[in-house]
Amino acid sequence: MTSPLPYDPDCLARCAAEIIVNVRELSARGWTPATSSNFSRRIDGQHVAITVSGRDKGKLTEADIMVVDLDGRPVATDQKSSAETLLHTQLYKRFPDIGCVLHTHSHNQTVASRLYAGAGHVHLAGYELLKAFTGNTTHDVEIDVPVFPNTQDMHTLAAQVDALLDRQPLWGYLIDGHGLYAWGRDMDEARRHLEAFEFLLGCVLDLRRLRS
Numbered sequence: 001m002t003s004p005l006p007y008d009p010d011c012l013a014r015c016a017a018e019i020i021v022n023v024r025e026l027s028a029r030g031w032t033p034a035t036s037s038n039f040s041r042r043i044d045g046q047h048v049a050i051t052v053s054g055r056d057k058g059k060l061t062e063a064d065i066m067v068v069d070l071d072g073r074p075v076a077t078d079q080k081s082s083a084e085t086l087l088h089t090q091l092y093k094r095f096p097d098i099g100c101v102l103h104t105h106s107h108n109q110t111v112a113s114r115l116y117a118g119a120g121h122v123h124l125a126g127y128e129l130l131k132a133f134t135g136n137t138t139h140d141v142e143i144d145v146p147v148f149p150n151t152q153d154m155h156t157l158a159a160q161v162d163a164l165l166d167r168q169p170l171w172g173y174l175i176d177g178h179g180l181y182a183w184g185r186d187m188d189e190a191r192r193h194l195e196a197f198e199f200l201l202g203c204v205l206d207l208r209r210l211r212s
């Protein structure tokens with residue numbers, strides 16, 4: 001007799017469907033080139049639905065979504081989760097409110113990360129779209145989007161993210177030459193943050209080009 005799954009399979013199916021439909025849209029914008037990027041959704045207090053490593057994110061099916069626990073260990077599967085699983089699970093583990101983490105490799109995100117790696121952050125101020133981070137209450141906020149050095153050592157990267165999360169609230173960060181992580185309480189909020197970061201980074205890059 002097979003043992004029952006430790007998570008609700010219907011909940012996994014709903015999370016997977018949500019990831020598939022949203023990621024197809026993000027991929028159609030060119031934000032997930034060459035199998036890059038990874039995506040996850042919290043199933044419950046202990047389990048996360050996340051993309052399998054190396055899959056074409058523009059063509060995801062249910063078979064490309066698996067379950068890991070909050071330490072990033074595969075649950076009831078022998079598939080290999082995203083190489084960057086730890087960057088997802090560290091957020092779910094630390095913040096019970098976080099329900100969705102989205103990581104993309106758009107052109108704007110990658111160029112901005114290269115340009116601002118030296119400064120360590122991209123400063124965002126003066127934009128109406130900053131309301132995307134304040135629950136539409138005010139645009140009068142300033143955000144420094146951190147830029148972390150890229151590494152294949154996820155424990156090093158996760159430790160740097162954790163140290164910054166100790167000091168300030170964050171809705172996303174860049175990795176140098178790599179891409180953007182953004183998150184939210186659910187898919188809609190995470191997407192709003194991701195799209196706002198993408199738009200604002202595009203503005204910063206255009207202004208810098210026009211002023212030079």
Ligand SMILES: CSCCC(=O)C(=O)COP(=O)(O)O
Nearest residue numbers: 036037038053054055082083
């Ligand atoms: C070819 S992309 C390099 C790895 C990466 O940065 C990424 O986002 C995708 O890795 P995954 O293991 O999640 O497919």
Ligand SMILES: [Zn+2]
Nearest residue numbers: 036037178179
């Ligand atoms: Zn990546």
